[in-house]
Amino acid sequence: MKPVIIALLCIIFHSCKSDRQGDNQSSKELPTTPQNITIIINNPLKKQIFFDWSSLLDAATQPYDATAAHDTILIKSNIPVRLISSDMMGNSKIVQNTFLLYPNDTVFLEKPQSITNISTKSDQRNKELSFFPLFREQFGNYEGWSVPIPFRDDKPEKRFQKIKDTYQNHIAFANQFFQVNHSNSAFKNFIRKEFYYKQYYDFLALYQENLLKNKAIIQDAQVARFLADFKIDDSASEIPIYGYSVLLLESLLQAGKSEIDFYQNLKTKYSGKTRDIVLYRFVDFCIINSSKNISTLYTYFQKDAENIMLKNNLKEQYQFMANTLNSSGNKSLDSSTVIHFSDKKTLTWKQLLEKNAEKITYLDFWASWCKPCIEEMKYSHEVQKKYPNINFVYLSQDENYKHWENSILARNMSKESHYLIGTSKNSAILSQFNITSIPRYMLIDQYGKVINADAPRPSDAKLKTVFDELLKEK
Template identity: 80%
Template structure:
C-alpha cells in the first residue's frame, strides 16, 4: 500500500485532457507575480502516462493521467514543484511499478515523453538535463525512492538496528550525490535541495513507523540511542518548503506530545516554533486533524487562520476545512466516526448499515479505490466495460482518499456517475476497512440483493472469470 497514510501531498489544479491547463501555486512571501512551469507532453504512441506533481510549500499530490498524444500543462509558481512519475510494467499476472522524481523550477520548460515503458523528462539545457537525471540514476542503484509503492523501511528491526540502517542509507545516498555532482554540473539550489531532502528523509523513515499508535510508542523516545538520534534533528527555516521537513517535524512532535490534547498540542507548537517552520508544522497538524474529523477542527482551523502568516497555507486549509464543514452540516453530525461514508452526490454521511440499505435490491459490486492508486485507476477501465454488459448489477465505488477535494476532482475529471461514489469518512481508523481486513487497494466486494456480503475479496474487473460469477449470481 502507500506510504499511504503518511505520505499526504498538494493543492494544485488537476488537469487531464488535451487542452492547455493552468494551475496556481503562489508563494505568499513574494510580491512578484508567479512564473510558469511548463510541462510539454509528447506521447505519439498514446501510451498511458501517470504522474503527480506537488508544491514544496504544501505537500499533497494531484494526479495526472492521460493517453493523449500531446498535452501542455502550465503551473504558476514562485517555488519549486516536485513531479513523481509512476510506470507500471506488467509481466504476466505480476507487475512492477517504477517511480521517478523530478524537481521543476519556476520558469522551467520541460519535455515529458514515454517512448517505451518508462516516462522520461528533459530540459532546455545540458545542466537541467543532468539535474533531471539525478533521481532516475539514483533509482537504478537504490530502487524507488518515494511514491505510493515504497514501504516504510526496516519495519521489523529494533529501534537501534533501524537507526543504524537508516544512517547507513543516508551515508550511501550522500555518497551517491557527491559522486553525481563531481561529474554533472548542477546549480547550488539543486545541490542544497538534495542535501536537505536526504537529511530529513532519515527522520521521516524512522518516525513514520511509530505514528500508528503514538501513546504505545511514546516510550521509544526514552531509549538512549533514539533520544540522541532525535536530538540531532536540525530546525531549518530554509528547509520549510521541502515536504519531508514538515512531515518529519510533525511526526517527531506527535511522538513527543502523544499524551497532549489537540488544543494543547497546537498551543505547544505555536509557542515552540517560529517563522516559516511554525506555519508549516501548524498547518500539518491542523490538516491532519481535519482529515481525521477531530471534534476540535473548527477551533483549530480558527486558530490557524489567525496565527499563520503564509497565505497559501491558509487558503489551502480553508478549502479543505470548508469541504469537511459542508459535509458535516449537510449530514447533521458534528463529526464523522470510523464507520461512516460520504455520498458524493449530496455529501450526506451514512453509516455502513445505511449504506448497505441504500444499495439493496440489486447485487452490488463494491470497488475500494483512491485517486492516487494507479492500479485502481487502471482497473476502472475494465470496470466500466463490464458495467455496460451487466446493467442489473450495481457498481459502487468507495474511496480511501484523505484529501476530499482530490476525490471530487478525480471523479469529475473522469465523468463518473455521482450517484455511485462514496468516501470513507475516516480512513485512518475505519471500522469498515478493519472489519474486512482491507489493507491494500484495489479491493473488491460482492453484496447480495439484501445487503449481505457474500464475498469480501472478489475478483477484479479485469479477471475474465468475473463475468462467470456475475452470470451465476443473476441466475440465482
Template identity: 25%
Template sequence: MKKIIVLLLLIGFISCQEKEIITTVSGTIKGTNAKEIELEGINFSKKIPLQSNGTFSDTLDLPYEGMYYLILTDEKSFYVYLEKGFQLQLETKADDFINSMSYTGIGKDENNYLIQKNKLIESKYGDQSNFENVMKIYSDEEQVFLKNIETLKKNMLEKLTSSSIKNERFIKNEKKEIEILALKYQEQYAPYHGYAINNKDFKTSDTFPKAGDDFDMNDEETFKHSYSYRTLIGGIFQRIMYSTPSEDKTPFDKGMEKLNTITSKIIRSELTKNMVYEMNLSAKNIDEIYKGLMKHSIDSVFNNETTLKYETLKKLVKGSPSPTFDYENINGGKTSLESLKGKFVYIDVWATWCGPCIGEIPALKEVEKEYHGKNIEFVSISIDDKKDHEKWKKMVAEKELKGIQLFADNDWKSDFVKKYAIDGIPRFILIDTEGKIVNADAPRPSDAKLKELLKEVGL
C-alpha cells in the first residue's frame, strides 16, 4: 500500500512539474512613446504593457509552438519564434526596430538567426516594409529572377547551417520554410512582374516553377512555423476560388469544396477568412455563406466580426434609411449627408493607395460631366489614414477631381464605413432624395449598368 501511495505521489509530482513549464518574453525598446506592444499569432493576440522606460515583461500561455508577430506599430513589427519554456529577452530601438534587434536567454539562437535571415534579404533588396523595395525582387526578367531566388535560398541555408542552433525541430522546419519562401516568391512573380513592367497580362514561360492546385495545404506543423507557407497556400486557395469562372459553381462553392479536403482545423479556419468577401450585398445566398464561414472558423474574433458584418448587410436593403456622414470637405468646413437631402447622392469610397480606385477616376469624371446640372451630387469619401491627409489633398489637386471631396474621420474604422460593412474598395453607393438606400453596392462608373440604374430612378 505504501508503495502505491508513493507511486501516486510521484506521478502527481511529475504532473505538477510538467505544468510548471514557463514561457516568458521581456526586454527593452529604447526611444518609444508607445504604451504597449502586441504579440499576435494564429487565433491569438496579447497586448503587453510597456513601462515609461520602454521595458516590458510577460508570462505567456502559448496556444501553439511556432511563429508569432511582435508588433510595436503597423510599420514596426517582426516575427518571433516561440516554444514552451523559452525565456527570451529582447533589446531594440524604436527608430530602427528590426535592424537593432538582439536576443538573449532561452530561444535566443533561433530568433537571432531570424534577424540575420531578414538581413540577407534586405542586403540585396532593401527594407521589405517598403513596397518599392519588395518590387525590386520581381523587377528582373524571368531567368535572372530565378537565379537570384536560388542564390538567396542557398545563402539562407548556409546561414542556418553555420548558426549555433541546436534545436533540431526548428532546423527541420526552417529548412522547409526556406524552400517554401522561394516557392512563394515564384508564385508571386507573374502578377508582381506584370505590375513592374506595366503589363497586367504578363505570363511566365511554361517551364517556370510554381505550385499546383494540388500542393499540400494540410501541413499543420509547417503552417505554425512558416509565414511563407501561410501566404502561399492562401494564394493557392484564392486561385482555386477565382481563377476559372464556372457557370454552376460560385467562388464560395469552390472554396467550400477545397476546405472539405483539409483535415487541420487550424488551417481550415484560417483559409475560411479568404471567403469572407463572398458575403456581400451582391451575393444571392448570403445566409448560406454566413453559415459556411461559421462552420469552419474557430477564430472567435473573426466570428464576431463576421456576424456583425452579416447582421449589417441584412439591414442595407433598398428603401432603408442610409447611415450618415459628416466629414471634412477639401474646400473647408464639413459636409453631411443631411445637407444633401433633396438630391440623389452617388458616393465613391476610395483611398489614394488603391489602384482600382484610381482606375475608376476617368470614368467617374465622364459620368459627373454627363449628369452635371441634374438632381444628383457626386461625393468621394477618402478613407486614407490621417497621416496621408496631405497626400489626399495633393492627389485631389493633381488629378483635378470634381464633385464633393471628403476625408473620413477614422479611415476603415469610420462610422459610415463600418455601418456599410465596407471591407474592400472602391465601393459605390446610391442614395435617394430622402436619404434612403437605392443601392448599397451600386455599379462602378466604368460599368454601363450605372447609367441604367440612374435612368431607373428618373435621372
C-alpha cells in the first residue's frame, strides 16, 4: 500500500494545481442536472491567456491556453467550479488568481493589461469574484502550480505557529471583506471553511513521503492536539481541500495498509457526504492508476455510496478503464481499440479506418492536458471548414474519461470526429506510429494507407498546400 498512498498524495498536491438570475441564486439549492457555466473571452489585443478550471469534486484541471481575440467556453456542472488564471509579469513574476464560478453563471474574461480579469453583470457576483484578487494583493498567490507547500523548512514548533497565524490572518481578511462587501451566505461559508481546512492541508502535505517513518509524528502531543481539532463536516464535502485533507490524514494514520483495508477503514470511520466524497476520491485514484483491485473497489463503492452524481462519474471512469484494460494485451494494430465519443462504442483501428474510408483522413493526436494541442484546435476548426472533403479525426490520449469529455463539450467540438485511444500506455496505435509526444498529426489516404506520418500542424500554412496537392491528385 505504501507506494500507492505516496502516489496518491503526490497527485493530490500537484493538482491543487450568464447573467445571474438574481443575486441570491448561489444560495439556492444547486441544480440536479448539469448547467452551463459560460465564459466569454474578449481579448482584442490577443494577449496570452492561460487558466485552468476544475469541478469542486475533481482533483485534476482542464487548461485553456490561447491568444484568440474572442472565444467562448462552456462548462457543464451542477456544482461550483474553481477557475485559476495565471499571468506572467515582465519581471518573471507569476500572478495567479482564483475565481469561484456557479452553475448558470455567464462571466466575461478579459486581459486589458497584464492581469486577467473576470466579471459579470451582477454587482454582488463581481464583489465575490474580486475576493481572491484582493486577497492575492495582500498575501500573494493563494493556489496554483506556482505555489509551493509553505513552511517546509521550519521546525515543527515554528511550523505550527506559522500555520495558525496564517489562518487567523486569512480569516481576519475575509471578515473585513464581508463587512464592506455584501456577499452571499454560501460564498461566505465556502471561504471560511476553505481557510479552516487549508491549515490542515498545509501541515499534512509536508508528510506525504516516507509515510511509515512520518507516522510517528502523530504521537507528538502538540500534533495530536492539532489533529484532534480537525472537524468532520458534511457541508464541506464539496470543498476540495476538505477531501484532500481527510485523505492526507488517513494516509498518515493508515500507512502500510492494503487498498482494500484502507477502503474498509474509510467506510467504517466516516458517514454521510464525507464518506461518499472520501471513498470516491480514493477509488477514482485507484482506477486511474490501474490498481489490481479496481473491480473490487468499484463494486464496493457502487454499493456503498449514496451520491448519484459521484456514482455516475465513477461508472464512466471505470467503464473507460475496463475497455483499456481489456485491450491492453492486444498488440495488433488492426485490432487495437478506440472509443467513439458520440455513442461510446468501442471500434478497432481497422473499423475506424473503414468508417472514414473514401476520403483522405487527417489524424490529430492530442489530450485535454496538452496546452499546445488545445492551442492548435482553433486553427484545426478553421482549416476543417475550408476542406470539407477531408476527414478530421481527433484521437485523445487522456487517461481520465471525464476530463476528455469535459474538454470536448467545453469547446463545442464535433462529437462525431472524436475518439479516445483504448489503452494509451500499451496501445499498438501509438507504438506502431511512434507517437511519443503530442500534438502529432498524420495523413491517411482513402484506402487506409499512411501517406504522411508527421504532417504539418493546423497552424502551419504548409498544411493547406499539402491538402491542395492531395485533393488535386485525387
